[in-house]
Amino acid sequence: MYFDLNYVIEQVGKEKGIPKEIIVETLEEAVLSASKKKFGAHLDLEAHYNPEVGEIEIFRFKTVVEEVEDPDMEIAITDAKEHDPECLIGDSIGIKMDTSSLGRIAAQTAKQVIMQKVRNAESDVIYNEYKDKKGEIVTGVIQRLEKNHYVVNLGKTEAILSFKEVIPSESYRRRDRVKGYILDVEKTQRGCTILLSRTHPGFLVKLFEIEVPEIQEGIIKVVGAAREPGERAKIAVYSQDPSIDPIGACVGVKGSRVQAVVQELKGEKIDIIPWTKDPAKFVCNALAPARVSKVYINEEEHAMEIIVHDDQLSLAIGKKGQNVRLASRLTGWKTDIKSETEVEKTSRKVIDDLTTNLQVNEILARILFDEYLRDVRDIIRLSPEELNKITSISIEDCARIIENAKVIAANLESAEAADRDAAQAANLESTEAADLEPAQKGEEGEATEGIALP
DSSP: OOTTHHHHHHHHHHHHTOOHHHHHHHHHHHHHHHHHHHHOTTSOEEEEEETTTTEEEEEEEEEEESSOSOTTTEEEHHHHHHHOTTOOTTOEEEEEOOGGGOOHHHHHHHHHHHHHHHHHHHHHHHHHHHGGGTTOEEEEEEEEEOSSEEEEEOSSSEEEEEGGGSOTTOOOOTTOEEEEEEEEEEEETTEEEEEEESSSHHHHHHHHHHHOHHHHHTSEEEEEEEEETTTEEEEEEEESSTTSOHHHHHHOGGGHHHHHHHHHTTSOEEEEEEOOSOHHHHHHHHTTTSOEEEEEEETTTTEEEEEEOGGGHHHHHOGGGHHHHHHHHHHOOEEEEEEHHHHHHHHHHHHHHHHHHHTOOHHHHHHHHHTTOOSHHHHTTSOHHHHHHHHOOOHHHHHHHHHHHHHHHHHHHHHHHHHHHHHHHHHHHHHHHHHHHHHHHHHHHHHHHTSOOO
16 A cells, blocks of 8 residues: 555655654554544554555454354454464454555545644654754744744744844845844744744844854853844953953954944944942943942842933933943843932932931931931931941940931821821812712702793
8 A cells, every 4th residue: 555655754754853653653543543434433443554565554353252243343253263263252353454445535534644743743853953942043044024023944944033023223035044043932732933033132142152262162251231122232241261351352353253243233332341240340330431430339229329420421321321221231230320410419408407307417427328328217227236337436326316317207207197187188178079069060950940931
């Protein structure tokens, strides 16, 4: 029935990358399904591949009995002896069937089962191959454009490059070559779906890894990256070898390495930032090219207040806030940038309030301000010993400052509570007035209806 089936199995296995065992199992299942459709699903049939003759053989199993009551499931011992002279009553004997009579419908059924199984097996092979490549760069050819994505031919399979994952200034045509970052590999009922991206920060990191041998060797580490695709990006690096400059290695001779990355990203400007363990210094590096004057750290809120010279403010913030936004993403710290003039105006009032309320001198008030203790509610959370470590004044003076802060905090809470009560009373009055208005209008309407018009 099947000519050169061994050759077909080998060729399909090579072309699709599917193991021989899976192809054989698929063929057996397909022929068995077709046979049951032809001869009857109630029969006890089994399919086996015979590599010697290159054929899928179908065996019909019957129980050996003395007297046949069910011809479909039983066979007389005299007839069974013709197939197996050593069989006994109660044995199950397999009789090879002639499958040459399988019709067009049965053949179509077999074809459908084979195609589905091959697709599933091919999908499993592709998934197993690409699932470990997540986060790597692949190169493909644009095969076609669909409603909201490109279909990219990777050779053995296809991938999807969504329009959202393409750099805004880019557009591709059919047969264009394109590099993409494997964002995800999904296994669905329809098969394996590979999602690509050209806007992910990981794409930038992998491009540098390709261009900079020191990154591939692990001498230079990439700590993180932040991008606004097609416009600007920041990448943080550091060297494990003190003799190697991480910035110089990433830039390359005459900027050759970084220019190769910029060219792939369609002119995206890239800032290469030296990483350091000191978070304040790292944030200052990330805000380059702006120069930072002071940094106030708020550990609780994981935030920093960055102070710069007046002429550096626009440079630190960047066009439409781009520079500070990228620096914040890269470092993971919330950053609030202010000019020295702006800070002096706001700090003056806070320091004056601290001096008056806590009855301390200006130097001590400025120390509290610099330590982010700018509200009495922050000070009352401290113990005298903790405040002593910050200010270096005596424990007794620290206790007195905290007691003063508690009194002021209590007064503030009382004033806020009074304001809330007044606001609630005002809201209640306005609500009652609003409810009263429709009632008055209704009374007027009823009186009008009772007047006899001429």
